[in-house]
Amino acid sequence: MYPDRVVSGMRPTGAMHLGHYHGALKNWIRMQSELPCLFFVADWHALTTHYDDPSIIETSTWDMLVDWLASGVDPSQSTLFIQSKVPEHAELHLLLSMATPLGWLERVPTYKDQQEKLKERDLATYGFLGYPLLQAADVLIYRATLVPVGDDQVPHVEMMREIARRFNHIYGKEKGFEEKARDAVKKLGGKRAKIYMELRTAYQEQGIVESLEQAKAMLDDAQNLSNIDRERLFGYLEGSRKLILVEPQARLTEASRLPGLDGQKMSKSYGNSIALREDKDSLTKKIRTMPTDPARVRRTDPGTPAKCPVWQFHVVYSDDKTKQWVQKGCTSAGIGCLECKQPVIDAIIKEQEPMHERAQQYLDDPSLVRAIVADGNDKARKLAQETMRDVREAMGLSYS
Ligand code: TRP
Numbered sequence: 001m002y003p004d005r006v007v008s009g010m011r012p013t014g015a016m017h018l019g020h021y022h023g024a025l026k027n028w029i030r031m032q033s034e035l036p037c038l039f040f041v042a043d044w045h046a047l048t049t050h051y052d053d054p055s056i057i058e059t060s061t062w063d064m065l066v067d068w069l070a071s072g073v074d075p076s077q078s079t080l081f082i083q084s085k086v087p088e089h090a091e092l093h094l095l096l097s098m099a100t101p102l103g104w105l106e107r108v109p110t111y112k113d114q115q116e117k118l119k120e121r122d123l124a125t126y127g128f129l130g131y132p133l134l135q136a137a138d139v140l141i142y143r144a145t146l147v148p149v150g151d152d153q154v155p156h157v158e159m160m161r162e163i164a165r166r167f168n169h170i171y172g173k174e175k176g177f178e179e180k181a182r183d184a185v186k187k188l189g190g191k192r193a194k195i196y197m198e199l200r201t202a203y204q205e206q207g208i209v210e211s212l213e214q215a216k217a218m219l220d221d222a223q224n225l226s227n228i229d230r231e232r233l234f235g236y237l238e239g240s241r242k243l244i245l246v247e248p249q250a251r252l253t254e255a256s257r258l259p260g261l262d263g264q265k266m267s268k269s270y271g272n273s274i275a276l277r278e279d280k281d282s283l284t285k286k287i288r289t290m291p292t293d294p295a296r297v298r299r300t301d302p303g304t305p306a307k308c309p310v311w312q313f314h315v316v317y318s319d320d321k322t323k324q325w326v327q328k329g330c331t332s333a334g335i336g337c338l339e340c341k342q343p344v345i346d347a348i349i350k351e352q353e354p355m356h357e358r359a360q361q362y363l364d365d366p367s368l369v370r371a372i373v374a375d376g377n378d379k380a381r382k383l384a385q386e387t388m389r390d391v392r393e394a395m396g397l398s399y400s
């Protein structure tokens, strides 16, 4: 009943690095041409771990947005917005919190993992416990069907599905639903009512999906039905409840194959990263000084690419011919490490050229980014408000 829609967010960590690009951003860029996408800066999520240090949120948000645009996220295809500018996320988060069992949140693996990893931070807060629930609100409020995330986030999407199911179960119930649905069937008129009931039986008893589709098409065409009756009849086809929230699915982002300069995971805080728009000289210097196979002390010592982080860069950036040249040259000490690194330097420079170009207009005129986001905020807000109307009604809050 609800069409495919993609939603994903990132915490405002500031300028992006190549790990982000080869991990998440390339995936977003691929999806935006296939499906309607909403991508947002999860600025509230930043506060769940760094509530005592909000000073960096603003600059990080704009820096990150410029990098999204530079990398090819296209505002004419995707909706780009900022979480805190769509306050409906907070309302849904609050309402969902009423019926969310504490155990569900305590059992999310990132809860304990992060508390152990980030020992220096105070994560014994209500906000941090609620992190995955806020994330659920981010997605459910758009009735998104697909959520591109890394594998650490898959349990969060699992929980979103449970939250949506529970919500529909508790609040999708209408007093006297069966009776009202049967009255609505009568309003279809004798012949159509009969066909509707036959299609419903065919779907419910034999799982014939075409029957379901046919019945839905018939409801779409039934002019004399009120919207509420049509909703009921949609719900009656699949069970005896209204579908208010949609269960989303994780679309796994392939882990970035690009490690940091030292072979560990690329991360700004490890000091091993290359920015998405690195300055040419600094890029060249970083690659030229990056560590290689420790066994190659002298130029005449043969090496093993599998033990060298530079090789991982060749895997991502080089064609087969270059890779063969590296394998042969390294193991026979036929090439030097600086020589080996040059094609990587050239490839990254080439990859970054269009990014520098795209970014330039936004750096020259920051109001362009503001305008793109203002437009995105409006679009997102409209969608969020539609869902919230249904949520409030289902929860008995639409009185005045
Ligand atoms: N938790 C995500 C992360 O740390 C960021 C995020 C917040 C998100 N809300 C979301 C991702 C909604 C996908 C959908 O990467």
Ligand code: SF4
Binding pocket: 292, 293, 296, 303, 304, 305, 308, 309, 310, 311, 326, 329, 330, 331, 335, 336, 337, 338, 340, 341
């Ligand atoms: Fe690494 Fe290349 Fe040097 Fe071999 S030749 S150790 S792959 S940089």
